[in-house]
Amino acid sequence: MLNKDLADTEWQNLSLTSNFQNDLFYRRKGGKIYVEGAIQPASQIAANQQTTIATLPEEYRPDRTAYNVCQGGGMNRFYLTANVDGSLVIQKYGTTQDIPIPAGVWLSVTIDFPA
Known part of the structure; x- marks a missing residue:
């Protein structure tokens, strides 16, 4: 019998909040969750503002908060936190200081955490 935590669920589309557009996908594979x-x-999102991008379904949520650094537009980076309630929260955009996140800027998301 195959362990469900190791099964590959294939990529699934994650519904974004109304503050965001384009595509975000998630899956479970090999004991990890990938987004x-x-x-x-x-x-525009104000500097120092925490904003929820999406919420993961219950069976795809981390057991403890997972902190990630992702690539923003240009040289900018941002924190993306995957919380135990399933919320994916963006904050702290910039290089050396926190600046507003401009409308329309591309934000790349590539994170994983234990299933």
Whole structure:
């Protein structure tokens, strides 16, 4: 019998909040959850603001908060936190200081955490 945590669920589309557009996908494979895609804020997000991108289904949530650094537009980076409630929260955009996230900027998401 195959362990369900090791089964490959294939990529599934994750519904984004109304603040974001484009595509984000998730899957379970080999005991890990993967979230990948490229998204854009529909409007500017203020510096230091925590904004939820999407919420993972219950069976794809981390057991503890997973902190990630992802690539933003140009040289900018941002924190993407995967919380135990399934929320994916973006914050702290910039290089050496926190700046607003411009509307329409491409944000690359490639994260994983234990299933």
